[in-house]
Amino acid sequence: MTSMRKALIALLTMIALIASACGGDDASDTKAAFVMVAPVGDAGWNFMHDQGRLGAAEAAGVETAFVENIPEGGAEFDNAVQNFIDEGYNVIFTTSFGYMDATETFAAANPDVRFEHISGFKMNDTNFGNSFGRMYQPRYIAGMAAGAATESNTIGYVAAFPIPEVIRGINAFALGVANTNPDAVVEVAWTSTWFDPGVEGNAAQALIDAGADVLTMHQDSTATGQAITDAGGTFIGYHSDMSEQVGAYLTAPVWDWTNRYADVIEEAKAGEFTPSAWWGGMADGVVDIAIPDSSPVSGEMDAVKQSILDGDFDVFDQGTIADQDGTVIIDNGQVQVELRDPFDDSVVVAGPGDEVHDGVLLTMNFFVENVVGSVSG
Amino acid sequence: MMNMRLVRRDTPLAGGQVRAFVVGLLIALLFGAVLLILSGHSPITVYSKMFDSALGSPRGWSATLTRAVPLGLAGLAVAVAGSMGMWNIGAEGQIIAGAIGGAWIARIAPELPGPVLIPAMLGAAVLGGAFLALGPALARSRLGVNEIITTLMLNEVAIRVVRYLVNGPWKDPEGNNFPIAPELPEQSALPTLFERANVGVLIAAVVVIGFGLWASRSAWGYELKIAGSSEKTAEYVGISMRAKLFTVLVLSGAIAGLAGGIELTGSSSRLVEGVANGYGFTGIIVAALALMRPSGVAAVAVALGAVQIGGEAIQTQGVPSATSNILQALILFGALTAAVFSEYRLVRSAAVPSGAAA
Numbered sequence: 001m002t003s004m005r006k007a008l009i010a011l012l013t014m015i016a017l018i019a020s021a022c023g024g025d026d027a028s029d030t031k032a033a034f035v036m037v038a039p040v041g042d043a044g045w046n047f048m049h050d051q052g053r054l055g056a057a058e059a060a061g062v063e064t065a066f067v068e069n070i071p072e073g074g075a076e077f078d079n080a081v082q083n084f085i086d087e088g089y090n091v092i093f094t095t096s097f098g099y100m101d102a103t104e105t106f107a108a109a110n111p112d113v114r115f116e117h118i119s120g121f122k123m124n125d126t127n128f129g130n131s132f133g134r135m136y137q138p139r140y141i142a143g144m145a146a147g148a149a150t151e152s153n154t155i156g157y158v159a160a161f162p163i164p165e166v167i168r169g170i171n172a173f174a175l176g177v178a179n180t181n182p183d184a185v186v187e188v189a190w191t192s193t194w195f196d197p198g199v200e201g202n203a204a205q206a207l208i209d210a211g212a213d214v215l216t217m218h219q220d221s222t223a224t225g226q227a228i229t230d231a232g233g234t235f236i237g238y239h240s241d242m243s244e245q246v247g248a249y250l251t252a253p254v255w256d257w258t259n260r261y262a263d264v265i266e267e268a269k270a271g272e273f274t275p276s277a278w279w280g281g282m283a284d285g286v287v288d289i290a291i292p293d294s295s296p297v298s299g300e301m302d303a304v305k306q307s308i309l310d311g312d313f314d315v316f317d318q319g320t321i322a323d324q325d326g327t328v329i330i331d332n333g334q335v336q337v338e339l340r341d342p343f344d345d346s347v348v349v350a351g352p353g354d355e356v357h358d359g360v361l362l363t364m365n366f367f368v369e370n371v372v373g374s375v376s377g
Numbered sequence: 378m379m380n381m382r383l384v385r386r387d388t389p390l391a392g393g394q395v396r397a398f399v400v401g402l403l404i405a406l407l408f409g410a411v412l413l414i415l416s417g418h419s420p421i422t423v424y425s426k427m428f429d430s431a432l433g434s435p436r437g438w439s440a441t442l443t444r445a446v447p448l449g450l451a452g453l454a455v456a457v458a459g460s461m462g463m464w465n466i467g468a469e470g471q472i473i474a475g476a477i478g479g480a481w482i483a484r485i486a487p488e489l490p491g492p493v494l495i496p497a498m499l500g501a502a503v504l505g506g507a508f509l510a511l512g513p514a515l516a517r518s519r520l521g522v523n524e525i526i527t528t529l530m531l532n533e534v535a536i537r538v539v540r541y542l543v544n545g546p547w548k549d550p551e552g553n554n555f556p557i558a559p560e561l562p563e564q565s566a567l568p569t570l571f572e573r574a575n576v577g578v579l580i581a582a583v584v585v586i587g588f589g590l591w592a593s594r595s596a597w598g599y600e601l602k603i604a605g606s607s608e609k610t611a612e613y614v615g616i617s618m619r620a621k622l623f624t625v626l627v628l629s630g631a632i633a634g635l636a637g638g639i640e641l642t643g644s645s646s647r648l649v650e651g652v653a654n655g656y657g658f659t660g661i662i663v664a665a666l667a668l669m670r671p672s673g674v675a676a677v678a679v680a681l682g683a684v685q686i687g688g689e690a691i692q693t694q695g696v697p698s699a700t701s702n703i704l705q706a707l708i709l710f711g712a713l714t715a716a717v718f719s720e721y722r723l724v725r726s727a728a729v730p731s732g733a734a735a
Contacts, residue, residue, distance in 0.1 A: 039698065067692040073557075073649035074640075076689060078573065079440050083430060083690050097555060101646040163555055192544065192556070344550065 030269040032056070032261070033089035034066040035080055037096035038195060044220040044239045045194075045255075049095045049118070051240075052257025059262040060269065065089065072098025081106050085113055091268045093118065093261065104128060114268045114275075119165070121277070129275030131260055135165075136172035136361070137282045137308050138253030138289035140315045141301050142216065142236050143176020145251050146184075148297040149234045150214045153184040156207030158217040158224045160194050162375050164342075164364045166218050171368045172315045173216065178370050179304075180297050187212060188373030195220040201227050208233070222246055241290060251292045259285045279358065282308050317356050323366040330356055339363070383721040398680075401715025405707040412703060418696055426694055427687030427704075439572035441683045443644065446581040447472065448685075449678030450636035451660025452667060453585050454506075458524075458629040459669035460592070461605045461622060467513065467528025468633040469657025470535030471506035475637025477539055478505025480648040483561050484547070491564035498565060499580070499638040506634015507627050509535060514626035518619045524626060532657070540650055547648070558648040567643040577639035582675070584635065589672035601625065633657060662709060666716055684708050 032053070040050035050066065057064040067080045077099060084092055085106075091114045094103045100120035107115040107128035115128045123129050146155045155177060159166050174186040187210060189203040200219050204227035207215060216236035217224040225235040225246030235242075237252030260280060267274065280286040282305070291301045307313035314333075321330040328336050335354045341347035342365035349359045367375055410420035431441045451468040458465035465471075478501035486494065509531055516522035542558065549559040567575040592598035604611040604621045611618055640652055663681055667673030688705040692698055 033693070065693050065695065067689070067698070069698040071651045071654055073645050073647065073651060074654050075440075075443055075644040076654070078644070079686060079689055080692070082436070082440070082573065083693050086430075086436070087693060098557070098649070101560065105646070161556065 029088065030060075030062050030091060030265060031087075031089045032060075032062055032064045032091040032093065032265050032268075033081075033084040034064065034093045034095060035070050035077065035084075035099060036066055036068040037070060037072060037098070038220070039068050040066070042195075042220065043222060043242060043245055046095070046220075048239050048255040049093075049257055052255070052261045053093075055256075055258030056261035056265055059258065060265040062091075062265055062269070072096055073102070077102050078106075085110055090114065091116070091265050093264075095119075114264070114273055116264050123275050123277055125275065127273050127275060129264075129278065131264070131278040131280070131286075132165075133255060133284075133286040134279060134281035135253055135255075135287050136168045136315055138287050139169045139172040140176040140179075141289045141291070141304055141308075142251055142253050143173035143178075143186075144180045144297050144301050144304065145176075145292065145295045146173070146186075146214045146216060146234075146236055147177035147179065147181030148295055149250060150181065150184050150212075152211050152213045153181065154207075154211040154213065155184055155186045156204065156210070156212030156215040156228075157186050157188045157373075158191060158200055158203045158207065158215065158219055159188055160191055160218055162190060164362055167367065167375055168361055168364045169218055170371060171321075171364065171366075174368050174371045175315060175319075175321070178368075180300065182370075184370065186371045188367075188371060190373075191219065193219075197221040197223040200224055204228060225249065250295065251290055253287060253289045256285055256288055283311065314356075316361060322369045324369060324371065326369065329366060330360075335360060380726050381723055382726060383717070384724050386720060386722050397715035397719035398712055399715075401711035401713075402708060403711075405711030408711075409704045409707050412700065412707075413696075416696075416700055418694065418700075423691050423694055423696060426691050430690035431683040431687035436572045437686070439570075439574035440686045441679065442574050442578045443682075444685055445675075445678040445682035446577050446643070447636045447640055447654075447656035448659055448663050448681055449581055449585045449674055450632055450639070451656050452663025452674045452678050453588060453660075453671055454629045454633040454636075455660045455664035456667055456669050456671045456674050457588070457592075457632065458626055459664055460601055460671065461625045463517070463622065463626060463629075464525045465510070465528050465626065465629045465633075466525055466661065467509065467531050467630070467657070468636075468660045469653045469655070470528070470532035471509045471630045471633035472637035472640065472653040472657050473532075473535040473539050474505040474509040474630075475502035475634030476505075476641040476645075476648055476652040477535075477542065477637075478502045478508075478634065479638040479641045480547070480558060480561070483565050484559075487562045489564075491566075494562065494565050495567060495642055498642055499635060502634045502638025502641070503631045504634065506637060507631035509634070510627050510630020514623045514630075517626060518623035536650070539648070539652070543648065543650060549647070556650070560647045561641070561645075565642055567639070575643045577643040580635075580639060584632065585671075585675045585678070588632075589670075589674065592671045633660070662713075666709075666712055668716060668720075680712075681709070 034053050036046045038046045040046045053064050070077050070080050093116050095118045097119045100117055100122050103115050103117045104122050107124055111127055117130045119132050120130050157170055177184050177186055187207055189207050191199045191203050193199055200221055200223035204215055204224040208231045213233040215224050215228040217238055222242055222245045225242060228235045229246055229248040233248055234250050235246050235248040236250055240254055242252055243249045291298050317333040320328055322328045333356055335350040336352055338351045339349045341349050341363050349363050365375055413420045413423055431437050454468045455465050479498035482498045482501045513524045513527035516527055517524045544556040547558045549557050567577050569575055570578055600616050604616050608618055663677050666677045684705055688701045691701055
């Protein structure tokens with residue numbers, strides 16, 4: 001009994017010694033690693049994360065590295081993250097929704113490494129946070145340009161999945177359209193894929209056939225842009241400035257992760273691990289839009305952008321917002337009906353008289369009046 | 378005009394496969410080095426990183442062996458069918474079918490304790506894989522329908538079924554409308570063996586190595602050999618070709634299904650569309666490198682697993698994933714060429730006049 005206990009103590013001491021030896025005293029040495037789901041050279045989601053990485057590396061003055069083409073939900077992700085940890089990377093960004101569970105597991109097992117997951121909803125109290133951007137803000141401004149550009153009064157929207165993020169973007173865009181063109185409608189085509197140029201192109205063509213002369217999208221390829229260029233219409237992009245890839249390009253709401261990444265890295269460098277569910281907007285620089293001089297409403301767009309930056313305007317916190325049946329959901333920033341969580345019907349997110357808080361936006365599951373399509377996909 | 382053709386050697390090269398493999402590997406690494414130098418990387422740094430992360434530490438070994446599990450089982454599935462002269466191109470779909478079977482058990486009985494739940498899930502995975510091979514097996518053995526086409530096309534069916542499930546009836550109610558299945562119960566995770574490897578490594582090792590031994594020593598394996606090499610001989614000695622073709626193809630599907638079950642309970646926290654991750658197709662390469670011999674599959678799977686793990690790890694050295702893929706392909710190509718040349722040789726022959734019998 002005693003000898004076993006001694007052996008156990010000896011063993012534990014040894015483990016502790018090894019652990020402290022491995023732990024390293026170079027904690028001040030901050031290195032940041034990024035895991036990407038597709039190649040970074042795609043002008044879309046991953047490209048913008050890589051741009052953010054490069055910008056943050058320079059701003060924070062740290063070494064960074066990345067791996068690309070890592071599938072979600074498999075052993076390849078685990079190997080990639082473990083390799084980074086073994087090489088001393090202590091800030092790890094995982095930039096695809098499907099990495100969420102695995103990132104959570106790694107965070108629990110590696111308390112000295114800070115993990116930041118992009119676009120998910122999980123976090124912990126010590127070393128695992130999530131970040132995302134209020135893309136709906138620039139989407140509203142893009143909608144203003146679309147409303148002014150359309151002649152057929154039909155604007156097409158190629159969209160991936162009917163999740164709140166995408167629905168919110170469509171609604172913001174449609175509200176922007178209504179701002180400059182009350183007669184126009186936004187028609188939605190679902191693709192059930194983030195990246196499939198063939199499927200995206202087909203959906204775009206279907207919208208063109210239905211009379212759309214302006215198209216935008218929530219996808220990862222430029223297929224929608226190619227289809228509308230061929231049809232001689234106008235394209236409003238997403239993710240990045242696609243003017244070089246797409247002839248019909250007018251403008252695009254874009255990502256810029258540089259500041260957010262630099263902030264997380266600086267925090268880690270200073271030893272301040274404060275995980276949060278960070279949801280930045282245009283004022284934080286994580287999302288933006290280039291206002292095209294060629295648009296007849298560029299003056300109005302500039303004005304809206306400025307009031308968003310000043311905090312005087314919020315897309316869903318103004319005017320009368322009705323759903324497709326004409327029921328008023330939000331009036332002057334006040335919720336008018338009972339809104340339930342679409343994923344758990346027993347949870348009331350907001351009721352009549354409540355303010356439009358982030359919970360309302362994060363569970364958004366209805367289309368506004370001038371959208372044609374169904375939120376059930 | 379000079380013609381080249383491959384002629385089977387009377388006796389395989391001295392040192393055989395192992396020597397050929399090493400030579401093929403060296404040539405591939407040499408080509409790869411040129412590629413790396415041209416793209417501005419030091420071949421020594423990259424290669425040593427590749428080796429270290431795959432085989433240089435217990436953790437590396439754990440990653441390599443974990444990868445060898447689906448590769449080995451898929452390779453065995455293809456090789457088993459191949460020893461009867463059949464091509465099972467459907468291991469990818471059978472892996473998915475296995476994962477669906479396993480996930481189904483976790484759905485209907487999430488409260489079962491781990492020691493009951495895990496075997497039940499793996500059992501359902503085996504049945505799932507076998508089920509997907511059932512149609513092709515019946516069609517081949519009863520009607521003589523080519524199994525290449527049927528197994529290949531069922532891959533598409535399997536991927537669409539899993540896509541339907543995660544988009545529809547099995548969608549996680551707490552997944553924010555993302556097309557993902559719910560998380561599996563915690564106790565369904567395979568226990569850890571060492572570092573990052575789980576018990577799946579043991580299960581796969583027993584199946585792959587055990588089957589190799591059994592196939593080379595049992596009467597059943599001997600019958601398989603006879604039936605695979607000559608249908609007439611088989612029927613003369615009273616082996617039912619029909620029964621053999623059917624059993625072997627279903628068995629092949631069952632083995633691939635097990636791979637899906639182990640991936641689900643070992644590496645994944647929930648059923649995802651990409652659960653098979655191309656392992657079923659890589660299994661064809663594994664079987665080809667093992668010259669369709671079940672006994673050679675284990676070694677090839679570990680070697681290929683090491684190449685993949687090493688290849689993925691060098692991305693952290695700034696090598697783009699495309700370059701890393703080319704390197705892996707070069708190594709595969711070198712090994713495959715070596716495997717061929719250990720049994721065949723290239724001979725020059727004068728052009729055969731047209732019309733002459735070859």
